[in-house]
Amino acid sequence: MTVTIPATGTMLPLMEEFYTIQGEGFNTGKAAYFIRLGGCDVGCPWCDVKESWDADRHPLTSADTIVANAAKHPAKAVVITGGEPLIYNLDYLTAELKRNGIKTFIETSGAYPISGFWDWICLSPKKFKAPTPSVLAVADELKVIVFNQSDFKWAEEHAALVSPNCKLYLQPEWSKAAIVTPMIVDYVMQNPKWEVSLQTHKYLNIP
Numbered sequence: 001m002t003v004t005i006p007a008t009g010t011m012l013p014l015m016e017e018f019y020t021i022q023g024e025g026f027n028t029g030k031a032a033y034f035i036r037l038g039g040c041d042v043g044c045p046w047c048d049v050k051e052s053w054d055a056d057r058h059p060l061t062s063a064d065t066i067v068a069n070a071a072k073h074p075a076k077a078v079v080i081t082g083g084e085p086l087i088y089n090l091d092y093l094t095a096e097l098k099r100n101g102i103k104t105f106i107e108t109s110g111a112y113p114i115s116g117f118w119d120w121i122c123l124s125p126k127k128f129k130a131p132t133p134s135v136l137a138v139a140d141e142l143k144v145i146v147f148n149q150s151d152f153k154w155a156e157e158h159a160a161l162v163s164p165n166c167k168l169y170l171q172p173e174w175s176k177a178a179i180v181t182p183m184i185v186d187y188v189m190q191n192p193k194w195e196v197s198l199q200t201h202k203y204l205n206i207p
């Protein structure tokens with residue numbers, strides 16, 4: 001059975017929510033409440049959260065409840081991730097978070113147009129479904145996953161599409177980390193506009 005999700009964004013399929021440390025990118029090391037929405041059709045073969053893909057497997061949850069849960073935690077910052085969170089209209093959820101004094105960060109592939117009100121946008125574009133111009137234009141951080149050598153050229157092509165002040169990160173694909181991390185280290189030393197991003201939560205054994 002396919003569940004109809006209201007276009008207003010007042011109810012969202014919630015896979016999980018957890019309080020942890022941002023493990024990746026510019027905000028690495030900062031405490032935040034993670035909200036993982038279900039549903040993604042981008043289909044990255046190496047996705048580390050494939051359980052998120054089918055939205056119907058995750059309960060429709062009121063955005064007000066999500067905000068109330070987030071507000072209980074000491075760090076007044078949330079990371080909205082998924083799945084692909086921009087499948088949904090995030091205007092209501094993010095407006096309510098901000099009204100409650102909570103900063104809003106997103107992790108997105110950019111495959112759907114931007115919605116919501118954001119303090120930080122991390123765009124991690126994918127070959128499998130191209131990012132939309134609306135997300136490329138507003139990204140604060142471009143985080144390219146490196147699976148093999150060809151991804152460096154692809155990363156440069158996307159760096160040319162974001163704003164000049166967008167931060168640039170290369171992050172090893174987890175299963176290939178032993179091979180690609182040394183390649184990223186060399187690349188960043190030769191091309192210092194890029195920085196290394198690691199999935200530090202996986203080394204710390206935290207969610």
Ligand SMILES: C[S@@+](CC[C@H](N)C(=O)[O-])C[C@H]1O[C@@H](n2cnc3c(N)ncnc32)[C@H](O)[C@@H]1O
Nearest residue numbers: 046047048082083084107108109124172173174
């Ligand atoms: C699971 S995704 C969810 C958000 C959104 N769908 C996206 O891809 O940006 C969260 C972050 O994890 C990254 N990621 C997913 N699988 C990974 C893997 N196997 N190795 C490294 N990073 C991965 C994604 O590129 C993204 O930056």
Ligand SMILES: Nc1nc2[nH]cc(C(=O)O)c2c(=O)[nH]1
Nearest residue numbers: 021022023024081107201207
């Ligand atoms: N600690 C931690 N940091 C993260 N940064 C991005 C994540 C994600 O899955 O979106 C993630 C995650 O799953 N855990």
Ligand code: SF4
Nearest residue numbers: 040042044047083109
């Ligand atoms: S876009 Fe994100 S959630 Fe979707 S398959 Fe790729 S890494 Fe996984």
Ligand SMILES: [Mg+2]
Nearest residue numbers: 048049081207
């Ligand atoms: Mg993750």
